[in-house]
Amino acid sequence: xxxxxxxxxxxxxxxxxxxxxxxxxxxxxxxxxxxxxxxxxxxxxxxxxxxxxxxxxxxxxxxxxxxxxxxxxxxxxxxxxxxxxxxxxxxxxxxxxxxxxxxxxxxxxxxxxxxxxxxxxxxxxxxxxxxxxxxxxxxxxxxxxxxxxxxxxxxxxxxxxxxxxxxxxxxxxxxxxxxxxxxxxxxxxxxxxxxxxxxxxxxxx
Numbered sequence: 001x002x003x004x005x006x007x008x009x010x011x012x013x014x015x016x017x018x019x020x021x022x023x024x025x026x027x028x029x030x031x032x033x034x035x036x037x038x039x040x041x042x043x044x045x046x047x048x049x050x051x052x053x054x055x056x057x058x059x060x061x062x063x064x065x066x067x068x069x070x071x072x073x074x075x076x077x078x079x080x081x082x083x084x085x086x087x088x089x090x091x092x093x094x095x096x097x098x099x100x101x102x103x104x105x106x107x108x109x110x111x112x113x114x115x116x117x118x119x120x121x122x123x124x125x126x127x128x129x130x131x132x133x134x135x136x137x138x139x140x141x142x143x144x145x146x147x148x149x150x151x152x153x154x155x156x157x158x159x160x161x162x163x164x165x166x167x168x169x170x171x172x173x174x175x176x177x178x179x180x181x182x183x184x185x186x187x188x189x190x191x192x193x194x195x196x197x198x199x200x201x202x203x204x205x
Contacts, residue, residue: 012074013165019067021158028155028192031199038131045129068111075104096182100160103153110150131203138203151196159189 030048033041048056079101123129138144162185166172172181 008074009078010168012071012078013161013168015067015071016075016158016161017165019064020071021161023064023068024154024158028151028195032195034131034199034202035195041131049129072104072108072111076108079104096160096163099156100164103157106153107150107157110146110153114147114150135203138200144200144204148197148200151200152193155192155196156189159185159192162188 030044031041033044118129122133127133138147163172163178163182166181167178172178
């Protein structure tokens with residue numbers, strides 16, 4: 001019998017890890033260029049901006065927007081039904097379970113704001129994204145804090161999602177390998193979080 005939920009959950013995890021995760025890593029790598037110099041960041045942004053709109057827009061819609069919307073909508077459905085399982089999982093696992101859901105709700109609101117403002121209103125209005133523009137944008141401390149929280153939430157959601165992806169796809173079947181993968185994922189989370197904090201601080205200087 002064809003199990004729709006089975007395949008939807010796997011497609012959901014695949015979109016999250018590969019598409020949304022890949023998009024996050026691209027953003028981190030690009031923004032981390034400010035740690036080299038503002039000019040290095042601007043060069044990376046200019047390279048992406050040099051892709052013609054008739055190529056970039058279909059790519060953004062088909063390979064970013066649609067998978068992200070599916071991941072967000074189905075993830076909201078899963079999150080609305082999910083409950084912690086203290087009888088079956090450890091305290092730490094339940095904390096991670098809870099954080100995965102909380103970061104998902106924050107990211108949903110944050111990314112709508114981020115995309116509508118920077119991608120649609122600013123870039124779509126003809127403004128050129130640059131280090132100088134973002135530095136001016138982050139002069140507002142509330143916006144800076146919200147963006148920092150957005151980056152940290154995205155990093156945790158992605159890295160914790162690596163463990164759940166491996167469990168969902170049957171890569172990590174036993175508790176021992178699950179612990180190893182979870183430890184490696186949290187180590188990656190710490191590294192990416194440090195990089196994110198570092199480049200966000202540069203925007204304040």
